[in-house]
Amino acid sequence: MDISGRKIIGGLLIISIIAILIAFVVTSLDTVNIGNNIGLINIEGVISSNASGSLLTKPRQSFLSQLRAAEQDPSIKALVIRIDSPGGTSGTSQELFQAVLRIRQKGIPVIVSMGDTAASGGYYVASAADYIFANGSTITGSIGVIMEFTNLEELYNKIGIKYEIIKSGAYKDAGHSARSLTPAEEKLFADLIHDVWDQFVTDVTESRGLEREKVEALADGRILTGRQALEAGLIDEIGGLEEALNKAQEAAGIVGPFRIKSYQEPLSWFERILSVINNVPNILENLPRSSISIRYQY
Amino acid sequence: MALDISITILTQPKKGFQQLHHNGGVLWAVGILMVAGISRSMVNVSLGFSSYSSMYFLVQALKSVFTTFFSSAVIFCSCRLFNGKATFMQTFQAVAFAYLPFILIGPLSLALILFSYPAQLTIISSFVLLALTIWSLVLIIIGLRETQQFSTGKTILVLLAPVIFISFLLIIAAISIYIF
Numbered sequence: 001m002d003i004s005g006r007k008i009i010g011g012l013l014i015i016s017i018i019a020i021l022i023a024f025v026v027t028s029l030d031t032v033n034i035g036n037n038i039g040l041i042n043i044e045g046v047i048s049s050n051a052s053g054s055l056l057t058k059p060r061q062s063f064l065s066q067l068r069a070a071e072q073d074p075s076i077k078a079l080v081i082r083i084d085s086p087g088g089t090s091g092t093s094q095e096l097f098q099a100v101l102r103i104r105q106k107g108i109p110v111i112v113s114m115g116d117t118a119a120s121g122g123y124y125v126a127s128a129a130d131y132i133f134a135n136g137s138t139i140t141g142s143i144g145v146i147m148e149f150t151n152l153e154e155l156y157n158k159i160g161i162k163y164e165i166i167k168s169g170a171y172k173d174a175g176h177s178a179r180s181l182t183p184a185e186e187k188l189f190a191d192l193i194h195d196v197w198d199q200f201v202t203d204v205t206e207s208r209g210l211e212r213e214k215v216e217a218l219a220d221g222r223i224l225t226g227r228q229a230l231e232a233g234l235i236d237e238i239g240g241l242e243e244a245l246n247k248a249q250e251a252a253g254i255v256g257p258f259r260i261k262s263y264q265e266p267l268s269w270f271e272r273i274l275s276v277i278n279n280v281p282n283i284l285e286n287l288p289r290s291s292i293s294i295r296y297q298y
Numbered sequence: 299m300a301l302d303i304s305i306t307i308l309t310q311p312k313k314g315f316q317q318l319h320h321n322g323g324v325l326w327a328v329g330i331l332m333v334a335g336i337s338r339s340m341v342n343v344s345l346g347f348s349s350y351s352s353m354y355f356l357v358q359a360l361k362s363v364f365t366t367f368f369s370s371a372v373i374f375c376s377c378r379l380f381n382g383k384a385t386f387m388q389t390f391q392a393v394a395f396a397y398l399p400f401i402l403i404g405p406l407s408l409a410l411i412l413f414s415y416p417a418q419l420t421i422i423s424s425f426v427l428l429a430l431t432i433w434s435l436v437l438i439i440i441g442l443r444e445t446q447q448f449s450t451g452k453t454i455l456v457l458l459a460p461v462i463f464i465s466f467l468l469i470i471a472a473i474s475i476y477i478f
């Protein structure tokens with residue numbers, strides 16, 4: 001290459017370095033708004049505080065951390081949450097509900113698109129949104145609380161295991177697997193369940209702007225189809241993800257094309273290989289639970 | 299001098315890497331990796347890989363330096379197995395200078411930032427990034443060939459050897475997890 005060619009390449013190199021430095025300084029000043037973005041978060045599977053991962057893979061980002069990332073992202077103008085979940089633990093469901101409310105309070109419209117199932121805790125989270133879409137056959141509702149114990153007393157007796165429990169109070173071992181509940185314990189747990197149920201009903205009533213009596217009538221744990229939920233006022237419209245994205249675009253006042261921004265880091269090629277290998281039914285999930293948890297779960 | 303070598307590497311890679319082999323330039327190598335790392339991460343943000351901030355770009359740049367340092371060590375070991383002639387620092391410099399094409403994406407990065415990542419420019423940048431990646435790979439092969447005094451075929455084999463070895467180990471690990 002001749003001298004002039006070298007000069008052009010040299011000039012291009014120097015201009016490029018200067019351009020990168022200017023771009024870096026501009027981003028340091030935090031004055032850049034990255035285009036017309038609509039955030040998309042998928043809440044799939046059982047809601048739990050544990051981010052899934054394995055020995056060889058980094059934990060997948062939890063739903064909550066994805067919502068936090070969306071909340072702190074100045075580049076998104078609306079958020080679509082795709083929910084396909086039967087619910088999960090009550091505490092995490094409530095945290096997700098609060099996280100959605102915080103995003104709304106920042107002026108970001110939140111639209112929910114329900115997949116096959118958005119029941120119980122899944123509906124709890126959805127109810128915090130500005131607008132809810134569900135398919136006609138989506139399983140939703142299931143407003144209620146469940147808590148279960150496994151009484152293994154007879155099994156323990158058969159195999160010769162005897163628990164010796166030393167406790168500081170009458171209720172400290174309430175729900176232990178080695179014996180049945182006493183009437184007092186049953187009442188304790190019933191009161192507890194009712195309180196958690198009441199919080200669910202209150203939040204749905206307030207966020208959806210429905211009459212409490214109406215929500216209470218539906219809050220017996222029953223499931224509803226998307227169409228029934230529309231009649232009951234639990235959702236706003238029948239539609240899928242496409243309709244939800246269009247609604248988000250409209251709510252955000254975006255004219256023209258927009259970019260969808262996901263907060264879940266893509267799987268690396270190694271994680272993809274492992275996910276195929278690990279994609280076998282987890283039989284442990286179906287065994288009786290050894291610890292007590294209160295769940296908004298269908 | 300380093301700027302002169304950089305221009306030669308981009309225009310006449312064979313001659314450029316031969317000059318680099320004799321003159322050196324570790325600090326320039328680190329500088330190239332930092333700038334290329336920032337530039338690449340600015341485009342990657344537009345591809346939706348992550349949220350953006352200046353700190354994120356800086357971390358990505360540092361990550362680029364450490365990753366290249368580590369990968370150079372692996373390549374160096376592989377070269378030694380095939381009787382390569384260069385030292386570790388010469389190997390590192392060759393690999394780092396092969397990242398030069400990514401600096402040329404600078405104006406595009408600036409345009410993405412200033413024009414708020416328009417969709418059309420995002421699509422263009424992904425193709426440009428792909429083309430620069432291929433250019434960079436070609437430069438790595440030429441760079442190692444010249445510094446290690448290998449043939450082109452042997453250089454490709456040297457680069458593939460660790461990949462094949464690590465893939466083999468990962469498959470064994472994955473099968474072990476499946477079995478046990």
